[in-house]
Structures are given as structure tokens and as C-alpha cells.
Amino acid sequence: MARERATALLLDLDGVLRRFDPAVAARVEREYGLDEGVLSEIAMQWGRLQPVLTGQVSHADWMSSVADALAEPAGGPDRARDAVEQWQQHRGEVDAEVLAFIREVRAAGIQVGLATNATDLLDADLAELGLVGELDVVVNSSTLGVHKPAKEYFQAACEALATPPAKVLFVDDEDWAVRGARAAGLSAHRWGGHGDLRYLRAALDY
Structure with a gap:
């Protein structure tokens, strides 16, 4: 049986609308004598990540726990905190082509929502990225208390x-x-990249 035509679009943030330059983390890791990829590896450990995605701890507390875990390899707690702070200064970049698509879809009268597993820093990030007002709704796991892929989300x-x-x-x-x-x-x-936009336009049929 054919599905109903979609009348609303829901997009992920990281990996779809926002991109992070991996060179930033790599540069920080080299400067502080850390193994390549360790910043993300520690930050994304599920026991550390899940509480911040559900609003149980703040983004700042999450990053403090990452710095604590890096204290020894970085050469002390102060250097570890500095490394994490430098890494976190990069808040990513908006994918201009995806943003243009969002504007096009909304201009056609279709609602567009952001659906992201994020921390309490999301609103500040959206402001810094110039995305305030570009979406009809923002669904943040840390505000909701439940994260993707849960049905409740x-x-x-x-x-x-x-x-x-x-x-x-x-x-x-x-x-x-x-x-x-x-x-x-x-x-x-x-999402596989900009080549998918043609499919999405067809699926929305506007």
C-alpha cells in the first residue's frame, strides 16, 4: 500500500544541517599530545553521553567529565581542561545547500522541524549558527528527556x-x-549527501 504524501519534514542536525570539521579536533589532539580521535571517543562513550542527551547533566558537566578522563594523557587536569575548551570552541558550520532546501520547503508551505539528540547548549548553538527562525519547531532530546531512536521521541x-x-x-x-x-x-x-535532495523534493511533492 502506498504511503501518504508527507506534509511535514523533520531533519537531524549533526551530519545533515550542521557539519563539524574533523581537522579542529585533530589539531587540538596533536597540540596536547593526545591520541588521534580520543576527544570524540571519550565524549561519545554511552555512559557519559546518555545523561547529557536526556537533560540529566549539563553540557558543561559533560565536558568536565571528558577533561577528567583526559587529565593523565594530557599531562594534568589544567591541560586537559584547556584542550577540551579549545575543542569545544568550534561549534560547526551550517550546510548552506541544506539550509537553502529548508527555506525552499518552508516557502512552499511545508513545516520543517529539527529533530536532534542534543544538550542544553543547543539554543546557543542555533543562535551562533544563524539558524534562529529558520525552523518551525526544534525538538531537543535534553529538553524532552528522551532521545532518538525512542518511539516517544x-x-x-x-x-x-x-x-x-x-x-x-x-x-x-x-x-x-x-x-x-x-x-x-x-x-x-x-541522508547520504546533497544528491538526496532531488529524492526529498519528489517525496514532498511541492
Whole structure:
């Protein structure tokens, strides 16, 4: 049976609308004598990451725990804190082509929401990136208290859009998030890059 045409679009932030330059972390790691990739590896350890994504701890507390874990390899707690602070100064860059697509979709009368597993720094990041006012709704896991790929997360996102799941198209660069959205009744597409925009336009049919 054919799916209903989507009347709302839900996009992930990191990996879709925002990109991070890996050279920034690599430069910090070299400067402080850290193993390549260790900043992200420690920060993304699930036991450390899950509490900040559900609002149990702040972004600042999360980064403090990363610095604590790096104290020995960095040569002391002060150097570890400096390394993490330098790394965190880079808040990523907006993908201009994806932003242009969002504007195009909204101009056609279709709501666009941001669906992200994020911390309490999200609002500040959106302001710094110039994205305030560019989206109809923002669904932040740390505010909601539940993260993708939970069904409750996607239900809340659809409620924020005032659109039933069957009429929402979700786009994310992670398979697990796409699977979670589909399990919650949304249409979902795994983002592979700008070449996917043609498909998304066709799916939205505006």
C-alpha cells in the first residue's frame, strides 16, 4: 500500500544541517599530545553521553567529565581542561545547500522541524549558527528527556509539528535513527549527501 504524501519534514542536525570539521579536533589532539580521535571517543562513550542527551547533566558537566578522563594523557587536569575548551570552541558550520532546501520547503508551505539528540547548549548553538527562525519547531532530546531512536521521541516531534506520523518525512544520517522513526510510523530517509535532495523534493511533492 502506498504511503501518504508527507506534509511535514523533520531533519537531524549533526551530519545533515550542521557539519563539524574533523581537522579542529585533530589539531587540538596533536597540540596536547593526545591520541588521534580520543576527544570524540571519550565524549561519545554511552555512559557519559546518555545523561547529557536526556537533560540529566549539563553540557558543561559533560565536558568536565571528558577533561577528567583526559587529565593523565594530557599531562594534568589544567591541560586537559584547556584542550577540551579549545575543542569545544568550534561549534560547526551550517550546510548552506541544506539550509537553502529548508527555506525552499518552508516557502512552499511545508513545516520543517529539527529533530536532534542534543544538550542544553543547543539554543546557543542555533543562535551562533544563524539558524534562529529558520525552523518551525526544534525538538531537543535534553529538553524532552528522551532521545532518538525512542518511539516517544518521534511521537513528541510529530505532536510539535501537529502532524500525524504517517505524514512526516524524517531525514537522518544514522541508520538507527531512521529505523526508530520508521518503527514510530514516520517515513524516513537515510541522508547520504546533497544528491538526496532531488529524492526529498519528489517525496514532498511541492
